[in-house]
Amino acid sequence: MTRVLQVITGLERGGAERQLALLLRHLPVTCEVATLTRAGTLGAALQDEGIAVHEIGMRGNRDLAALPRLVRLIRQGRFDVVHTHLYRACVYGRVAARVAGTPRVIATEHSLGDGHLEGRRATRGVRALYRTTERLGNATVAVSPTVAARLRGWGVAPGRIVVIPNGIDAAAFAFDPGRRAETRRRLGIGPEEFVAGAVGRLVPTKRFDLLVEAVARLDARPGPAGQAPPGGVRLLLVGDGPERDALGRLARRLGVSGRVILAGGTDDVAGALSAMDVFAAPSVQETFGLGVLEALAAGLPVRYTTCPALDDLPPGEAPHARHVPADAGAWTTELALLADPGRGPVQRAPVPAAVARYAIAEQAERLARLYRDGTRRTGRPSTREYIPT
Incomplete structure (x- = not known):
C-alpha cells in the first residue's frame, strides 16, 4: 500500500x-x-x-x-x-x-x-x-x-x-430543515427572515463589502406608502480573516450592524448553508469556488461574480446559479428580486449536474x-x- x-x-x-x-x-x-x-x-x-x-x-x-x-x-x-x-x-x-x-x-x-x-x-x-x-x-x-x-x-x-x-461530498450538504431551525436560533435569526449568506475567508478580494452595501441599500428602500420595508434582508458572513473589523465598521457606518451577522469560522458549514435563503459570492478572484458548489449541493440559489468551477463547464449545468458583476447596485437588485415577499418562500432546488462532476x-x-x-x-x-x- x-x-x-x-x-x-x-x-x-x-x-x-x-x-x-x-x-x-x-x-x-x-x-x-x-x-x-x-x-x-x-x-x-x-x-x-x-x-x-x-x-x-x-x-x-x-x-x-x-x-x-x-x-x-x-x-x-x-x-x-x-x-x-x-x-x-x-x-x-x-x-x-x-x-x-x-x-x-x-x-x-x-x-x-x-x-x-x-x-x-x-x-x-x-x-x-x-x-x-x-x-x-x-x-x-x-x-x-x-x-x-x-x-x-x-x-x-x-x-x-x-x-x-x-x-465535494454532495450528500454532506443536503438541506436539513431541523438544522436550519437550530442554526437560526443560535444566530438570532427569525424563522421567516430572508437571509443572504456567504462562506469564506474575510479578505479584500472576496468583496463582502458589496453585500454589506447592498443590504444597506435594501434597508433604505421605501416600502408601501413610503414606509420602511418590513423584515428586510439579513446578511450572514461565515468565516474569519483580516477584513472582519473593517466589515463591522462598514455595517455600523451604514446603519445595518443589526442586519449583518459576522459569525466567524465554523466546522458546520452545512448548518450555515441550511440557514440561508441565497448564497452570495461577490469574490473577484477565485481559484476554484468550492463554496459555490457546496451551496448548490444544499439546494440554494447562487449568485456569484467569479467561479472557475462553473465557468470551466458547459453552459446550463447549474441553472440556479447566476453571474452578478462586482457592483453594489447589481447585488442590491439581485437580492431585492430574491427577497421579494411576492415570490413566496425560497424553495430548495435539486442538486445540479455541475456538483456531480466534482x-x-x-x-x-x-x-x-x-x-x-x-x-x-x-x-x-x-x-x-x-x-x-
Missing part, C-alpha cells in the same frame, strides 16, 4: 484545510499529516478518525529549524510520496522531501490568485522562491484550469502541471493515480482533458 505524508502549513479552518480533510477520508492510500504550525481543531478531528497528525512546531516563515525536523519525520516514516499544500508547506516540504530522498513529491496549488497568493501580494521574491522549489517536485496539481494558467504565467513548465479539481471519490482516485505514476506523461499538456467529465 502506498504511504503518503500530507504536508500543510496549518490545520485551522479554511478551504484548503477542509479539502485535505475530505480527501483523507476518500484516498485509497495510507496517509499521515504533518502540519508546520498548530494542528488546531481540524487536526484533532483527524486524529479522532485514526489519522496520525504530526506538529512540526514552526514559529514563523523563516524558522529554518523546522526543516530538519520535517526531514527526520519523512525519513522515519519511509513515505513513498510527500504531498504538500499551501505556499509555506510547499516550499519547506519539497526541500525536506528531496533531502530525505522521497521518490515522489507532489504539490497542490490551492490559492494562487491574480497577483495574490493566499490573500497576500505575490512579490517578485515570492514568485522566484516558488519557481525554484517547484522544480524539486515531480508535479504540481492545479485545482482548476484558471490556476494552471496562472502557474504557467509564473514560469512553471506546462508539462509539470496537472489539473485535478477540488472534490464528486470527491473521483478526484481522490485521480490523485491516487498521480501518486502511483509519480509524474504525468510528457508532451504538450491539455488542461481541458483533466476537467471532470
Whole structure:
C-alpha cells in the first residue's frame, strides 16, 4: 500500500484545510499529516478518525529549524510520496522531501490568485522562491484550469502541471430543515427572515463589502406608502480573516450592524448553508469556488461574480446559479428580486449536474493515480482533458 505524508502549513479552518480533510477520508492510500504550525481543531478531528497528525512546531516563515525536523519525520516514516499544500508547506516540504530522498513529491496549488497568493501580494521574491522549489517536485496539481494558467504565467513548465479539481461530498450538504431551525436560533435569526449568506475567508478580494452595501441599500428602500420595508434582508458572513473589523465598521457606518451577522469560522458549514435563503459570492478572484458548489449541493440559489468551477463547464449545468458583476447596485437588485415577499418562500432546488462532476471519490482516485505514476506523461499538456467529465 502506498504511504503518503500530507504536508500543510496549518490545520485551522479554511478551504484548503477542509479539502485535505475530505480527501483523507476518500484516498485509497495510507496517509499521515504533518502540519508546520498548530494542528488546531481540524487536526484533532483527524486524529479522532485514526489519522496520525504530526506538529512540526514552526514559529514563523523563516524558522529554518523546522526543516530538519520535517526531514527526520519523512525519513522515519519511509513515505513513498510527500504531498504538500499551501505556499509555506510547499516550499519547506519539497526541500525536506528531496533531502530525505522521497521518490515522489507532489504539490497542490490551492490559492494562487491574480497577483495574490493566499490573500497576500505575490512579490517578485515570492514568485522566484516558488519557481525554484517547484522544480524539486515531480508535479504540481492545479485545482482548476484558471490556476494552471496562472502557474504557467509564473514560469512553471506546462508539462509539470496537472489539473485535478477540488472534490465535494454532495450528500454532506443536503438541506436539513431541523438544522436550519437550530442554526437560526443560535444566530438570532427569525424563522421567516430572508437571509443572504456567504462562506469564506474575510479578505479584500472576496468583496463582502458589496453585500454589506447592498443590504444597506435594501434597508433604505421605501416600502408601501413610503414606509420602511418590513423584515428586510439579513446578511450572514461565515468565516474569519483580516477584513472582519473593517466589515463591522462598514455595517455600523451604514446603519445595518443589526442586519449583518459576522459569525466567524465554523466546522458546520452545512448548518450555515441550511440557514440561508441565497448564497452570495461577490469574490473577484477565485481559484476554484468550492463554496459555490457546496451551496448548490444544499439546494440554494447562487449568485456569484467569479467561479472557475462553473465557468470551466458547459453552459446550463447549474441553472440556479447566476453571474452578478462586482457592483453594489447589481447585488442590491439581485437580492431585492430574491427577497421579494411576492415570490413566496425560497424553495430548495435539486442538486445540479455541475456538483456531480466534482464528486470527491473521483478526484481522490485521480490523485491516487498521480501518486502511483509519480509524474504525468510528457508532451504538450491539455488542461481541458483533466476537467471532470
